Amino acid sequence: MKKLALPDDILMQIDKPARYIGNEFNSVNKNPADVDIRFAMCFPDVYEVGMSHLGIAILYDMLNKRQDTYCERVYSPWPDLHNLMKERNIPLFALESQDAIKDFDFIGMTLQYEMCYTNILQILDLAGVALESKDRENNDPIVVVGGPCATNPEPIADFIDIAYVGEGETSYGPLLDLYKGHKAKGFDRAAFLREASHIPGIYVPSLYEVSYNEDGTIASFGPIYDDVPKTVVRQVVTDMNASSYPTKMLIPFVRAIQDRVVLEIQRGCIRGCRFCQAGMIYRPNREKSVEVLKAQAKELLASTGHEEISLSSLSSSDYHALGELMDFLIDDCLSEGVNVSLPSLRIDAFSLDVMSKVQDVRKSSITFAPEAGSQRMRNVINKGLTVEDIIGGATLAFKGGWNKVKFYFMLGLPTETDEDMKAIPRLANDVAAAYYETVPKEQRQGRCQITISTSFFVPKPFTPFQWAPMYEAGEYLRRAKVVNDEMKAQLNQKSLKYNWHHSDVTVLEGVFARGDRKLCPAILDAYKSGCFFDAWGEYFDFDKWLAAFEKNNISIDFYAYRQRDLDEILPWDFIDCHVTKEFLKREWNNAMAGKVTPNCKMGCSGCGSKALGSGVCHNAR
Amino acid sequence: MRVRVRFEKNGIMRYVGHLDLMRFFQKAVKRANLPIRYSEGFNPHQIMSFAAPLGVGLTSAGEYMDIDLKEEVPTSVGLSALNENMVEGLAITGFRYLPDDAEKCMSAVTAASYIVTYKDNKDDACYIENICDLKEKFFDEAANINIVKKTKKGERELDLKPLIYRFDIEVKDGVPVYDLLLSSGSTDNIKPELVIKAFHQFLGLPEFDDLSLDIRRIDMFTGEPANFVSLGAIGDEH
Numbered sequence: 123m124k125k126l127a128l129p130d131d132i133l134m135q136i137d138k139p140a141r142y143i144g145n146e147f148n149s150v151n152k153n154p155a156d157v158d159i160r161f162a163m164c165f166p167d168v169y170e171v172g173m174s175h176l177g178i179a180i181l182y183d184m185l186n187k188r189q190d191t192y193c194e195r196v197y198s199p200w201p202d203l204h205n206l207m208k209e210r211n212i213p214l215f216a217l218e219s220q221d222a223i224k225d226f227d228f229i230g231m232t233l234q235y236e237m238c239y240t241n242i243l244q245i246l247d248l249a250g251v252a253l254e255s256k257d258r259e260n261n262d263p264i265v266v267v268g269g270p271c272a273t274n275p276e277p278i279a280d281f282i283d284i285a286y287v288g289e290g291e292t293s294y295g296p297l298l299d300l301y302k303g304h305k306a307k308g309f310d311r312a313a314f315l316r317e318a319s320h321i322p323g324i325y326v327p328s329l330y331e332v333s334y335n336e337d338g339t340i341a342s343f344g345p346i347y348d349d350v351p352k353t354v355v356r357q358v359v360t361d362m363n364a365s366s367y368p369t370k371m372l373i374p375f376v377r378a379i380q381d382r383v384v385l386e387i388q389r390g391c392i393r394g395c396r397f398c399q400a401g402m403i404y405r406p407n408r409e410k411s412v413e414v415l416k417a418q419a420k421e422l423l424a425s426t427g428h429e430e431i432s433l434s435s436l437s438s439s440d441y442h443a444l445g446e447l448m449d450f451l452i453d454d455c456l457s458e459g460v461n462v463s464l465p466s467l468r469i470d471a472f473s474l475d476v477m478s479k480v481q482d483v484r485k486s487s488i489t490f491a492p493e494a495g496s497q498r499m500r501n502v503i504n505k506g507l508t509v510e511d512i513i514g515g516a517t518l519a520f521k522g523g524w525n526k527v528k529f530y531f532m533l534g535l536p537t538e539t540d541e542d543m544k545a546i547p548r549l550a551n552d553v554a555a556a557y558y559e560t561v562p563k564e565q566r567q568g569r570c571q572i573t574i575s576t577s578f579f580v581p582k583p584f585t586p587f588q589w590a591p592m593y594e595a596g597e598y599l600r601r602a603k604v605v606n607d608e609m610k611a612q613l614n615q616k617s618l619k620y621n622w623h624h625s626d627v628t629v630l631e632g633v634f635a636r637g638d639r640k641l642c643p644a645i646l647d648a649y650k651s652g653c654f655f656d657a658w659g660e661y662f663d664f665d666k667w668l669a670a671f672e673k674n675n676i677s678i679d680f681y682a683y684r685q686r687d688l689d690e691i692l693p694w695d696f697i698d699c700h701v702t703k704e705f706l707k708r709e710w711n712n713a714m715a716g717k718v719t720p721n722c723k724m725g726c727s728g729c730g731s732k733a734l735g736s737g738v739c740h741n742a743r
Numbered sequence: 744m745r746v747r748v749r750f751e752k753n754g755i756m757r758y759v760g761h762l763d764l765m766r767f768f769q770k771a772v773k774r775a776n777l778p779i780r781y782s783e784g785f786n787p788h789q790i791m792s793f794a795a796p797l798g799v800g801l802t803s804a805g806e807y808m809d810i811d812l813k814e815e816v817p818t819s820v821g822l823s824a825l826n827e828n829m830v831e832g833l834a835i836t837g838f839r840y841l842p843d844d845a846e847k848c849m850s851a852v853t854a855a856s857y858i859v860t861y862k863d864n865k866d867d868a869c870y871i872e873n874i875c876d877l878k879e880k881f882f883d884e885a886a887n888i889n890i891v892k893k894t895k896k897g898e899r900e901l902d903l904k905p906l907i908y909r910f911d912i913e914v915k916d917g918v919p920v921y922d923l924l925l926s927s928g929s930t931d932n933i934k935p936e937l938v939i940k941a942f943h944q945f946l947g948l949p950e951f952d953d954l955s956l957d958i959r960r961i962d963m964f965t966g967e968p969a970n971f972v973s974l975g976a977i978g979d980e981h
Contacts, residue, residue, distance in 0.1 A: 123754040124831055130862065134800050134954050139758040147767070147774075147830050373770055375763040427770030427828070459773075459781045459789070482785045 127215035127222075128203075136202045140375040141169035144195075144217035147373040148425065150182070151218055152192040158302050161185055162216050162223040162263070164196040164231045166241035167657065172197040173372065174380035176434060177232055177269065181290045183368035191298060194218040196229075198241045199248065201655065207248055214248035224250045227301065229263045230286075233271035236634035237627065237657035239278055242267070243649040246281065253646060254280050255328055260311050264301070272325075273356065273403055274583040274694040277637035277645065279327035283315060286323060287697055288357025289389075291365050293323045319350045323357035326350070330696070332639055338680050340638065340691040355698045356403065360736040362389060362410045367418060370425040382430035382463060383422045387415055387447070391436035392722035392738055394729075395493070396504045396713050397535065399582035400436055402701050405729060406737030407722055412443040416450050423460060431455060432463040439468035440723070448476050456480065469515030474522050484567070487526030488519045494535060495545030501716045502537055504709075509549070516553045520560040525570040527553055533601040533622075534579040536590040536713065543601055547609035547618060550574050554614035574609070575621045576602060578628040582635050583694040584701060586709030589686040592632045598625035626664040627656070632682040638693035641681075644674040702730035746810050746821065747848060749837030749975040752803045756832030761796035767833075768808060775824035780811040794848040794963050794974060795855065795927055798934075800954070805856075805962035807848045807974045809841070818980040839978035848974055851965040854908060855927035857935045860920045862957045867948045874919055874946075875912050881945045882910040890941045903941060906933045908968055924971075927963065 126133070126143060133139040154160060163182055165172030172178065178195070185193035194216035199207060207214070213222040223229055229249065231242055243253055246265065252258045255265065267275065268286040275285035286293065297318060304314040319326040329350045333341045344352055359365045371383065390407035391400065410418075419431060431451060438444060451462045462480045467473040469488050477486070492507050494500045500507060516527055531546050550572045557570035578598045581590045593601075602622040609620050634641065648670035655661035671678065686692070688707055695703070705728060712719055719727050722738045732739035752764070759767070769789055772779050781787035790811035797803050816824075821838040829835065845851075861869065868874065881888070888903040909924035925933040936953045943951045964971035 126755055130800075131954065133758050139799070140760070140763055143755050143758050145755055145830050145832065147771070147828070373767065375759045375767060377763070377766065381766075424774065424776075427773035427775075429769065429773065459779075459787055461786075 125220055127212065127220040132203070132206050132210075132212075136206070137200060138169075138376050141197070142199070142203065142217070143375075144220065146217075146375065148370040149195075149218055149372050150186045150193070152186070154192060154219060154221065156189075157192040158190040158305065159188075159192070159228070159298055160221075160226040161191055161193040161228045161230060161298075162196050162226045163193050164229060164245055165234075166198050166231050166238045166245055167655075168200055169197040169374070170376055170378050173374045173376075173378040175232065175234065176380075176384050176386060177234075177290065179368055179371055179384075180366065181230075181294070182372075183370070184291065184366040185294065185298075187366070188295075188298065190302060192219075196223060196245065198244055198655070201661065204244065204248065204654075213250045214245060222249070223263065226263045227305070229265050231265070231267045232269035233267050233275075233278075234269050235657060236271055236277075236631045237662075238271075239634060239645050240649045240654040240656055242278060242281055243646065244654045247649075253649075255283050256280070258283070258311065260309050262311075264311075264314070266297075270399060270403065273399070273697060273699065274635065274637070275325060275327065276639050276693040277634050277641040279639045280642035280646070282327065283311075284318060285325040285327065286357075287325055287354050288323045289359050290357075291359050292357040293321050296321050297324060316347070316350070319345075322355050325354040325697070327639075334640075338640075338677075340693060343691060343693075343696055353696055353698045356700060358700065358731075358734055358736075359389065359408070360734060362408045363414045369418075369421050371422060371428075373426060373428075380432070381428070382432050383419070383426055383428045384432055384434050385415060385419055385422065386410070386434045387438065387441050388435045390737065392440055393437055393506065394504055394709075394719055394721060394727070396502070396586040396709055397493070397532065397579060397582075399585050402584050402586075402706075402729075403699050404436070405701055405731040406734060406739045407440070408737040409442060412446050412450075415447055419451060419455070423455065423458075429459055430461040430463055433465050435465065437468075438465045439470075439473065445472065452476070452479055468511075469519060471518060474515075474518055474524075478522055483523040486524070487528050487571075487573075488516070488524050489528045489530070490515070491530040492549070493530065493532050494538075494542065495531060495547075495549050496542045498716060499535060499538060499542040499545070501718050502713050503532075503535055504713070504719055506718065506721065509552075512549065513552060513556050517556050517560050520557050520570070525557065525561075525567060527570070527572045529553075529572065529574045531574065531576045532579040533576045533605070534593050534598055536587055538601075540604055543604040544608040546574060546576070546605050547612055547620070550609070550618050551612035551614050554612075554617040557617070558614070569617045571619065572614075572617055573619045573621065574605070576605060577623050578625055580628060580632045580635055583692065584697075584699045584706070586706050586713055588636065588692065588706065589688060589690075589710060591685045592629065592682040594683065595625040595629050598628060624659070627659075627662055629678060629682055630656070630664070630667055633676075633678055636693070637681055640674075641676060644670045644676045647673055700729075700731040700734055705729040744812055744815060745841040745845070746812055746816075747837065747839050747841050747845075747974065747978055748808050748810060748821075748825065748835060749839075750806050750808070751834045751836055752797060752801075752806055752832065753834070754802070754832040756830070757800055757802050760799045761793070765791075765793060767830075771825060771828040772810065774828045775821075777810070777816060777821065777824060778813040780813050792847055792849045795852050795932070797960060801958045801960060803960035805960060805973070805975060807963060809848045815840075815981060837975045838980070839975070840981050841978040845977055846965065848963075850929065851974060852928040852963050853926065853966060854924055854964040854968070854971055856909070856961040856964070857923045857925065858920060858959045858961055859923060859935050859939060860915075860957050861918055861955055863955060864916075864918045866918075866955055868943065868946065869918050871946060874914065877946060878910065878912050878942070881942055882907065888941055890937070890944075892937065903933065903938060906931050907938060908971075910938070924964075 266284040390404040794807040906926035
C-alpha cells in the first residue's frame, strides 16, 4: 500500500482528507532512485484551486517527460491541517511520493495573484526551508517562481532564488540541464545561481542591487556582476502547435473548480485593453491550428473521462476558426454525453446560436464585460465595445429566450467621473428596457434579471495604466454607492441587481502589484503575525497588514495612491516583456486623450512584440 | 441491460468519500469506453447507482454499483476495461448481468457484514481477558439490547438485538476482532460503530471513540435473515 505522510488520526479529523493523499488517476509515479532531479511543483493555494490550473498541468506533464526528472505536486495545506502539521512537526510533502519536499532539488511555485504571497512563505515554512534566500544552504532546494506575478517579482525578491519570467515551456530544459551538471560536480549554490542567470528569462534577485532616491523611488537598479544580464527577457513560446501540451490530465477525487477538460486554443489577445496585464504580457496573440485542437480535444476526453470540455483563451471569439471548432465539438462530443462549456464569448448571432445548442436557455445567462459604463470611459480603456453591440446582443438573446444578463464593470479607472459611474446602471436599465420592448408580455416568464458586478481597478505592471493612481478604500466604496444610488433611480430598477467587492484587499493587491523589494520584510512580518490565505475573505486580516506596514515604514500612499512620473524607474523595468515602454507611454497618452487604438488584426500599432517573429503580427491579413 | 459491478475499496482510498468516489466512477466508465446509457433531458447523466454508501475511513471487500448499458459487453472485457481505469486501492471484482426483475442495488440492500478491530492494540477492550464470555452475555443471552440512537430529529430508543444477525469475536494476538452481520439499507441502517459502542458500554469501558475502530465491510446482502443472498451473487456473467 502507498505510504502517506499524514497519520490516520489527522486524516480523519481534517476537512477533505483526499486533498492530501495523491493517487489521482493519470498522476505520474516514478522511482525517486531513478532520477537526478526531484521537482516539487506548487500552486500556493488550496488543492481544488491549484488542481484547476492549466499552467501547472502543462509543466507537470512537460517536466515528467524528462527521464531524469520527477515532478510532483504540492498545494497549500488548509489552515486546519496547517495547525496540526506545525503542532506535530510534520514537514510538508509532495502528493505523489509523500516525501518531504525539503529534500527536493527544486520547489517551483506559480504566482497567479498577488494575494498568494504569504502562502509562498507558508509553503517554505511548513517544508522546513529557510524563508529567505540568503539563509539557504547548498543542500536546500532551489526556490523558483513563475506565472504572471513573476513579471514583477520584486516584492518577494528576498524569498526566492529564481524568478522564471515568461512561459514555462522554453527555459526549464536548459535550467534543469545546468542544475544536473552542477550537481554532478559537487553543488555550489552561488555558482549555480550565477550561471543560471545567463539563461534567457531566468532572474536571480540576489545578483542585482537597488539604490533609492530620497523620496523612495528607485535611483538605480542593476546587476552586481558584469556577466549577469542587465535585462531579463520574458520567455514566449513561438510555435503553439509544436509546444508541449498534456495528452492526459489528472483526475482529482475532491471536486476541483475546473472539473472538465480545459483546451487552450490560443495564447495572448489582439484587443489591447489598457488595464489588462494578460493582454500585454502574453503578446503576440498566437493561435493553435484547428487540426491540433481537434486531436487534443479527442485525446483529452478519452484519457480523462471528463463529461465537459471548455475552451481556454483570453478572447475566444477572436479565434480564427471558432465556428469549425465548435461544430466539431458539438457534433462529435455532445452525442457521447459530453457537454461543451463556453468561455466568455462576444454576444452575437453566432455565439447565441452555439450557446442555444449546448445550454438550457431558460436556466443560463449571457455575460457582457464592458468594464466601463460610458462610451467615453470605454474609449479610455480601449475596450472596443459599443452601446449598440451590447443592446443589440442582448436583444438577440432575449429573442432567443434568455432573460438573464450578467454585466462586469470596473470602478476606479483612470479619469473616471461620477457621470461614468452613473452610466453603469443606466446601461443596465437600457438593457432591461430592451427586454420589455422585445419580448411581448404573454411570452415573458417574470422579469428579466440583470446583474451588475463591479470590481475595483488595480493598475498592473506592463500595462499602459502602470503609472495610474489608485484610490483609498473609502473612495472605492463611495463609487460603489454612486452606482447603487443611481441604480435605485432607474425605471427598471426591480430588474437590476448590484454586487460589489470589498475594497481593503484591492488596496493591498495594488501595493503588491507595483511593489519593490522594500516590501519583503513587511510580507515576512505579516506572515509571522498569522497572515495567510489572504485571497480568502474569512482569513484576510487587514489590521495585521497595516501593522506590518507600519513596523517596516511602508507607505500605502507611495505604492498605491501616487501618480507615477512617466520617467520614473519602475521596479520591473529590468524585465523586457517585448511590449516596449515607448508603446505603453503612447497608449497612456492615447488613454488620456480618449483615443482608441485598433486591435492587432486591424493593424499593427507597433507594441514591440512583432520582433518575436510569430503570431498575429505575421499572419496574412 | 443492467450490470452489477462489484468492487473493493482498500488502503488509502478509505479517505475518499462517497460522492467523490461516484464522480471517479463516472469518469472511469467513460474512459473504459463502456456503452453506458444516459438519462433523457437537457442535462443527460449516466444511469448509475450505488448500494449503501461507505463512510470515510472504512475499507470494503464488497461494494456495488449498477450501471445500464446500451449493448452487451462480455464480462471479461468489462472487468479488464474497468480495471485498467482504476487507481491503487480500487479493484473491480465482479461484472454480472442482472435479470430484468432484479431490484436496484441501492434499495435491495438489507444487511451488511463487517470485520472490525482496533487501530491501536492498546484500546481498553484489549485488556479484558474474558471478552468472549462477556460477549455471550451481551448478545447471545440477551433478550434485547436497548440503546439511544441519535438521529437528525433528536434521540430515539432502539433495540439492537433483532438488527444484529451475527456478533462473533475472535481474539488475535491479544486484540479482539469482531465479525458482524448487521441490518443495513434505507430502514434500520445499523453502523458497526454503534454496535461496538453498545458493547463497550456493556463492558463498562470509559468514553468510546469511533475513530479507534478499523472497520472493513465484507459484503452486502439482500433478502430476509433466513436466506440472505450476496448482492454479488445475483445475475450472470456473460
